[in-house]
Every structure is written in structure tokens, then in C-alpha cells.
Amino acid sequence: MDPAPAARTYDLVIAANRLPVDRQVLPDGSTEWRRSPGGLVTAMESVMRGREGAWVGWAGEAGEAPEPFDEDGMHLVPVPLSAPEIASYYEGFSNDTLWPIYHDVIVPATFHRGWWQSYREVNERFAEAICSVASPGARVWIHDYQLQLVPALVRERRPDVRIGWFNHIPWPAVELFAQLPWREHLLRGLLGADFLGFQRTADAQNFIRACRQMLHLQTRTDTVHVASEDGAPDRVVRAASVPISIDTKGLEKLAKTPAVRARAKEIRASLGNPRTLLLGVDRLDYTKGIRHRLKAYEELLVDGAFSPPDVTFIQVATPSRERVEAYRRLRTEVETTVGRINGDHGSIGSPAIQYLHQSYPREEMAALFQAADIMLVTPLRDGMNLVAKEYVACRHDLGGTLVLSEFTGAAHELHQASMVNPHDIEGMKQAILRAVDSDPAERRRTMRALRRRVHDHDVQRWASMFLESLDIAPRRPQRRVRRELDEQTEGTA
Numbered sequence: 001m002d003p004a005p006a007a008r009t010y011d012l013v014i015a016a017n018r019l020p021v022d023r024q025v026l027p028d029g030s031t032e033w034r035r036s037p038g039g040l041v042t043a044m045e046s047v048m049r050g051r052e053g054a055w056v057g058w059a060g061e062a063g064e065a066p067e068p069f070d071e072d073g074m075h076l077v078p079v080p081l082s083a084p085e086i087a088s089y090y091e092g093f094s095n096d097t098l099w100p101i102y103h104d105v106i107v108p109a110t111f112h113r114g115w116w117q118s119y120r121e122v123n124e125r126f127a128e129a130i131c132s133v134a135s136p137g138a139r140v141w142i143h144d145y146q147l148q149l150v151p152a153l154v155r156e157r158r159p160d161v162r163i164g165w166f167n168h169i170p171w172p173a174v175e176l177f178a179q180l181p182w183r184e185h186l187l188r189g190l191l192g193a194d195f196l197g198f199q200r201t202a203d204a205q206n207f208i209r210a211c212r213q214m215l216h217l218q219t220r221t222d223t224v225h226v227a228s229e230d231g232a233p234d235r236v237v238r239a240a241s242v243p244i245s246i247d248t249k250g251l252e253k254l255a256k257t258p259a260v261r262a263r264a265k266e267i268r269a270s271l272g273n274p275r276t277l278l279l280g281v282d283r284l285d286y287t288k289g290i291r292h293r294l295k296a297y298e299e300l301l302v303d304g305a306f307s308p309p310d311v312t313f314i315q316v317a318t319p320s321r322e323r324v325e326a327y328r329r330l331r332t333e334v335e336t337t338v339g340r341i342n343g344d345h346g347s348i349g350s351p352a353i354q355y356l357h358q359s360y361p362r363e364e365m366a367a368l369f370q371a372a373d374i375m376l377v378t379p380l381r382d383g384m385n386l387v388a389k390e391y392v393a394c395r396h397d398l399g400g401t402l403v404l405s406e407f408t409g410a411a412h413e414l415h416q417a418s419m420v421n422p423h424d425i426e427g428m429k430q431a432i433l434r435a436v437d438s439d440p441a442e443r444r445r446t447m448r449a450l451r452r453r454v455h456d457h458d459v460q461r462w463a464s465m466f467l468e469s470l471d472i473a474p475r476r477p478q479r480r481v482r483r484e485l486d487e488q489t490e491g492t493a
């Protein structure tokens with residue numbers, strides 16, 4: 001860790017709820033920062049290479065934040081969060097108010113005015129931190145639903161910078177968004193940006209519709225016209241889809257290593273070399289459709305369609321948001337169901353389902369993907385779902401079948417997957433049975449087509465497309481557009 005000069009500024013500033021590092025305690029009690037392995041970090045590495053970049057985010061621990069520091073060519077600016085703020089801004093407003101609303105209210109959203117107050121305060125703090133490190137005319141790229149007020153807060157302070165925001169999760173239908181008591185504030189916060197990126201065109205369109213219906217702003221296909229309030233010129237904000245992806249080459253390289261290949265074989269052997277191995281990999285989140293998937297699997301066992309050890313199922317459910325009540329309830333439900341399935345259908349040495357409430361290194365995930373014949377990705381709603389793309393990237397052998405929910409962003413790209421509606425349990429059972437009996441030549445053809453898509457559209461391409469869209473986004477209404485808007489106004493007056 002190198003101390004950084006205090007007043008340095010940067011041409012590219014990334015802001016996300018979390019910094020891309022975790023503090024590790026070493027055996028001698030000292031601590032060091034380690035780069036976290038997520039896709040966002042990899043994507044940003046590729047855009048930051050050769051550039052001077054800063055990253056603003058929470059360091060992951062309550063209380064005072066460490067001083068800014070340089071790590072692997074990136075300037076990291078920790079934003080402090082107190083323990084009550086973690087409960088109100090992060091677990092509360094972000095994960096118990098916004099998350100359910102933006103995911104079709106699969107569970108009811110909780111509204112607390114105190115949480116909103118805290119969300120505003122933390123967003124202010126992020127905006128301050130961004131402005132302190134942004135060079136004149138810098139590009140500022142803000143990530144996700146935790147920071148929706150930041151674009152306008154940065155613009156107020158720094159009209160010279162270009163501001164982009166990317167939403168990793170869906171944008172809900174207007175009727176659902178309308179439930180939020182603070183809906184206008186959130187829209188106004190985002191409209192401080194020049195460019196807003198979404199996973200799907202439908203998400204961008206939902207946002208534009210919300211601006212039209214709730215703020216009565218004029219909109220065109222993919223732009224919102226923001227009229228000036230204080231004599232400043234009118235602005236135009238563009239909202240469009242830029243679907244995120246994975247570091248395809250990096251993951252494929254890992255999946256091809258002898259160690260990962262050997263581990264994939266070992267996993268299958270340890271399960272008694274089943275004819276068919278099913279796999280689910282998710283954060284333990286109610287949006288991921290884990291309960292629906294288990295129901296389909298259990299019914300197939302009850303029907304006698306197959307039985308272990310001939311067919312078996314590994315479900316990795318990475319611990320997530322364990323202090324939020326809806327997540328605790330989900331864990332109890334999933335674990336009760338897994339217990340029942342194993343009790344009814346397992347035998348000594350061959351459980352019907354291997355349930356793992358743990359997180360694993362990347363190598364182990366790549367081995368699991370390679371070992372699995374059928375990958376079950378069945379969310380009820382998901383912005384993209386990177387697991388689906390990761391499975392495809394790891395199948396350099398062209399083996400395996402991807403069963404994919406139509407309610408994921410990934411379904412809009414991975415057309416050749418076996419599509420399912422997770423609410424239709426019967427349909428899901430049929431899709432699993434078709435995958436079990438599928439023709440190997442057809443499977444290879446399908447996997448080849450899926451792999452082409454994931455190769456051509458990787459995370460590096462996503463990041464450069466986002467920044468390009470930010471650079472070319474129109475800031476002012478073009479004359480022709482302005483004339484048309486004026487005509488529309490006259491027409492409606």
C-alpha cells in the first residue's frame with residue numbers, strides 16, 4: 001500500500017458501493033488489502049489500464065475509513081459508513097426498499113423515512129468524495145441502485161464533468177416504481193447524469209416512461225429532455241441498454257488449466273459418477289428462484305422420473321444479506337426443503353441434493369461448471385445473471401445444457417439456451433427432462449452458439465461501450481430535437 005499525494009485528481013473516477021479490495025488479516029495480526037476478484041474489477045482494470053483512475057467506495061467495515069491509498073495502479077478513496085448507516089442506507093433502503101421494488105416486489109418492500117434520510121446523507125458523502133478526486137472535465141462512472149442521487153449531487157458541485165451511471169439490476173415497471181414515496185427524488189438524482197446505462201432496452205424504457213409520467217418531462221425514443229430551472233441551458237439525458245458481461249477469456253483460460261479439469265473429474269467421481277449432475281449457483285437471494293427450482297426437482301424425484309445416485313444436484317447458495325429478515329426467512333425455507341428432499345430421496349453416501357451455504361474460490365466454481373451436465377439458472381427476476389455466462393465460458397468441451405429463466409437479462413442474449421418460466425413448475429420439469437435426454441450433437445451445436453455470443457460480448461467490450469456512450473451522449477438538445485419538442489409543447493398547450 002503506497003500513501004498517495006493528497007491533492008491528486010483523476011480523469012476517470014469510478015464510484016460503487018464497495019471498493020474493489022478487502023482487508024485481510026495476516027497470521028502475524030497485521031492487515032493488508034487484497035483485490036476482490038469480481039467481474040466489475042476485471043472490467044475496470046481493462047479500462048483503467050494506462051489511464052489515471054480513481055475508485056470511490058466503502059471499504060467494507062463499519063466506522064472510520066482508511067486514508068486514500070494507491071493499489072495496483074488505482075487510486076482508492078474509502079468512504080466511511082457507521083454501523084447505523086450500514087443498517088439504514090445499505091441493508092435498509094438499498095436492500096429492503098429498493099431491491100424488492102426493482103425486482104417486481106417478489107417480497108414486499110419496507111419503507112422507513114429514517115432509511116431514506118440516511119440514503120441521502122451517504123449519497124452526499126459519495127458525491128463529495130468523487131468531486132475531491134475528479135480532474136477538470138473528468139469522466140465519472142457511478143454504479144448501481146445504492147447511488148442514485150449521486151449524479152445530480154455531483155453535477156451541482158461540478159458541472160464540468162461527464163457523468164454516467166450504470167444500473168446492474170432491473171428497472172421496474174412504472175406501476176411498481178410508483179410505490180416509492182421518494183420516486184421523484186430518485187428520478188431527479190439520476191437525471192443529473194449525461195448517460196444512463198441499463199441491462200436491457202426494456203429497463204431503459206421503463207425509466208424513460210417514469211420520467212414522462214411522474215416528472216412530466218418530454219422524452220424521445222431514448223432521451224429525456226430536462227428543462228432548465230435556474231437559467232442554465234436545457235439538458236438531454238440518454239438512457240439505453242449496455243448489457244454487462246464477464247471476462248470470458250480469463251475464465252476460459254482458468255477452466256482449461258489441468259488443475260481445474262482434474263478437479264471437475266474429481267467432483268463427479270466423489271458423487272459416484274452420476275449419469276446427470278445438475279447445478280445451481282446463486283447468492284442466497286429470493287430473486288434467484290431457488291425455491292422454484294427445488295420444487296421442480298423434488299417433484300421429478302416423487303414422480304420417479306429419476307433418482308440418485310443416477311441423477312444428483314449440487315446447489316451452491318452463497319451467504320448474502322443475512323441481517324435482512326426476508327433473507328433469513330428464505331434461508332430457513334430453502335434449508336427445510338433441502339432437508340426434506342434428502343430425507344425422502346437420499347440414501348447413505350448418495351444424497352439427492354448437495355447443498356452448500358458457502359463461498360468458493362474461482363477455481364472451484366470453474367470446476368463445478370465443468371462438472372455439471374445441466375446448469376439451472378431460474379431467477380424470478382435478474383438484471384443480467386453472470387452465472388449463466390460463466391457456465392458457457394467454462395464449457396470449452398461444448399458439453400452441458402443451460403436451462404435459463406426468461407426473466408433474466410441473460411435470456412435476451414443467450415437465445416439458444418433452454419428457456420423456462422420459473423413460475424411454471426411443470427414447464428421447468430419438462431425442460432430438465434429434455435436436457436437429461438438431449439442429443440449430444442444437438443447439445444454441442446447449442447453450446448457452440450452460446451459460446452460465440454459470450455466471446456464476442458465480454459466485459460471489456462461492455463466497459464468500452466459504456467464509456468463510448470458516455471463520451472458521445474448529447475448534452476444539449478440538438479436544434480432539430482428542440483424544435484420538435486417545442487412543437488409538441490405547442491400541440492399540447
Ligand code: GDG
Nearest residue numbers: 168169244283318358359360361362382383384385386387
Ligand atoms: C448483480 C445483479 C447482474 C457466486 N458465488 C460465488 C461466486 N459467485 C459469483 C458468480 C457471479 C457473481 O458472483 C454473481 O453475479 P450474478 O450476476 O449471478 O448476480 P448478483 O450478485 O445478483 O449481481 C445481476 C450483476 O449484478 C452484474 O451486473 O448480472 O443481475 O443482480 O460472478 O460466479 N464467486 C466465487 N465464489 C462463490 O462462492 N468465487
